[in-house]
Amino acid sequence: MRLSRYFMPVLRETPKEAEIVSHQLMLRTGMVKQASAGIYSWLPLGYKVLMKIDRIVREEQNRAGAIEVLMPTIQSADLWRQSGRYEAYGKEMLRIADRHDREMLYGPTNEELITAIFRDGIKSYKDLPRNLYHIQWKFRDEVRPRFGVMRGREFLMKDAYSFDLTPEAGRLSYNRMFTAYLRTFARMGLKAVPMAADSGPIGGDMSHEFIILADTGESQVFCHKDLIEGAVPPIDTDYDGDLSPIIQRWTSLYAATDEKHDAAKFDEQVPKDKQVSARGIEVGHIFFFGTKYSEPMGCKVQGPDGQKIVVQMGSYGVGVSRLAGAIIEACHDAAGIVWPVPVAPFEVGLINLKAGDKDTDAAANDLYAKLEAAGIDVLLDDTDERAGGKFATMDLIGLPYQLIVGPKGVKAGEAEIKVRKGGARETLPMDAALAKVVAAVKAKRMLA
């Protein structure tokens, strides 16, 4: 993409409504624009990031055996009456009447709808297990939206729902999602730690929040240091195999959010030099809820013995739009965002320091064409802005690698590479610089 033809309304100053750094940076870089409280338009740069997150989530869901569907944003109240939640949900549910005065709602979640879909689509125990997921916008009419896309009213979420015959089989489904989540967040360049959460109506140990660590995170978390550097399940993990060693490894060490934190237990279970107290952001939540929805909604299958079996369910959420903000919270410095390669809106920022200069233009255009040919997602700053402004903007939007071409370098046949994270710079012959950037990007695309 050529910046001269792009739409990227960057702001030099920080809009006053933004309190936290990710919100400030998302507004300043022109990633999003607030439409009304807690509701955002995603501008090109932000949308690219959102789609890269979306894609990683999807790839890892598919890999774990989940099947993608797409459910509507608008649901009927009748469906929610079947589970008894229409009355119970409260004001966070946006209720709408259609032209026939039928009661509708903008879905805050999809348990009812997926349970009905699955119930009506299966006949026998042989149809289980299954895991269906979708990535869709949801709406919760929060009393007080804040923190930009981290806590908006409208948000993009991945929700997976597992269906099993028995609680034991449900645990296997749970483990698959648990494992997929470890990979999903690691691939985005994040340190995510699963922490035991309130497990709802079933009890037991089948609920975890996935918390990423960021100095500016919303809540205090405590955990064993080894969890932070824990080994991420490899790409060839066999999801049909026994995943319990992975789960065991990630759940046996102490990890708790502040509301569940037990200081005495922490001291007892974790050596002083392994105790980590940090800030965190919840980006995923998985739980097993058994027959909470399948029972009232009549989601049953006939078992081998002819008896009806109420299906065991679990649900598994990832805050896709929230992640865009959360990643920035975890990855920024004083100059701006520092994107991990897998979620960066562009992988390389190519700076033409003197647009309009024949030789510099030729060199920049040549590198641009070669980067594109190499399959690199590149943004070429070919505007006639001054050098200082270009550097500042490029640092602000945080592309992982900058390739800088100016008249001096062109004369010497050289280009400069700047690594956004850490700021290391290196001047190399044109082709060597190109090769090095391409190799660096490709090496970092798949972090896990």
Next chain:
RNA sequence: CGGGGCGUAGCUCAGCCUGGUAGAGCGCUUGCUUUGGGAGCAAGAAGUCGCGAGUUCGAAUCCCGCCGCCCCGACCA
């Protein structure tokens, strides 16, 4: 939903207390000079002062109502 605050140019804000008909910086446009880390000079465009109703000779300013937005708390992915 309790408490607090804010709405004036694209952005950040001054002016409001003490009414007299709108300002600054940045950005934007044009020209000249500059050109490797947010340049200089000159000229210029740009605001129904959130909306409505009042008080007044006169309202951005005072009064009332409404709307929008933000912050703290409670709540939440």
